[in-house]
Amino acid sequence: MVRWRILVGTAVAVLTAAAMGATASPASAAPTGNGDAVVPTTNVVGGTRATQGEFPFMVRLSMGCGGALYSSTIVLTAAHCVGSTGTNTSITATLGVVDLNSTSKITRKSNYVYRAPGYNGSGKDWALIRLASPVTGLATLPLNTSSTYDTGNFTIAGWGAATEGGSQQRYLLKATVPFVSDATCNSSSMYNGEIIASNEICAGFTAGGVDTCQGDSGGPMFRTGASGLVQVGIVSWGDGCARPNKPGVYTQVSYFASTIAAAATSLGG
Template structure:
């Protein structure tokens, strides 16, 4: 089964203003496909509602058409399929601190280096860290260190499309999606779903709520016992957007928590 990656391919880095203007345009026909190469890509939270200003201060928008979260003041956690591999990279513009991408209060930073999950080959292990050229004075999003948070309802947010084949968004949207067990997700996706590395969420049998094109790399998160947000997943792939029989597939963050921490240390944070 083809994996529909939930990002919009960008060939060059763009300014925050240019990205904001682009975000209002229909999804590109040249959007990236999954490894099997026959999926379309959509770009926003489907079935979502506008986020309140400052509700998710750890959210960032990346200039290639992906989302991300603030892992540390100078590090962004995103999906491996959003970037072009590990090494020096000054092509990615990070926009943070606002819900409206055209807001004059937006904070921007530039990438300096990228580290992609060791062994990433397009199947599973879909995470990456982006080092940026300055520290952001914004809250970071803690990551889950074990599987205890891999249940219940999760929040997702992004500037991606609000329908399959729809338009990018200028303003941040949010939605709630319930956990989908591995057996159900495996039934939908077969061997394409890697239960040891991925976690699924969505309204099975109903559809209508999902991440979509342009949301890739953004966090799936929930509250911990102290009422603080913790990241459980990274938007990765799915069959279309919000289809009844195909939940969204997310990188299972707790599986890679140790690797992410090691990579962050290697980048100097």
């Protein structure tokens, strides 16, 4: 049973340090409006390719996770993707491109990691990575601070596997997934009470077919808010990828927004 959405083999040390936690990254999706019906795409785990510049805040992390640019020096990702809070110069962030092999890519090294206080592998799956130097010219992704935007249709995007058990992708993929209520996600036909309703959010199709997957952990799930795109979720975990009745499970950003913002401020971001 594959639960965490980090690439196996690329982050063994991280998994150990992070109490075996790992996040799934969004596979891909285009921004949508509030509540239109969503028709599953053939994949994402089968999404479609994002275009250059479509999601400028997307970040690929060298340990096999995704992330979102919160500020010019801060990347928001999943707690299960990193080790404990403290100095860390081992992570490379790749930004500014959809093609990871592009010669136009921007790279930055980390200099500090802040993992959610009290993280133990269950809930609280968020972390901040401070970059050694600022990134300029790329849009950031604001946090969702309102439960109003915790429903509807969401966009997922990432460089993770396009099939369960597959390898990471060269090109950024995107897809659209609908909100799944806590009651439905916690039902016996889905996760049978495993969802932490207060701070996790589910999204996906009952029939499966569209989902984030291994290598997508830490990446953002987002949608249109009052003034543009806002980050609603952080790819965290799920049973396999795109299985029927097993939607993706994401850290609910609105629940942690004020805490994340305060932590980012303390890091100078």
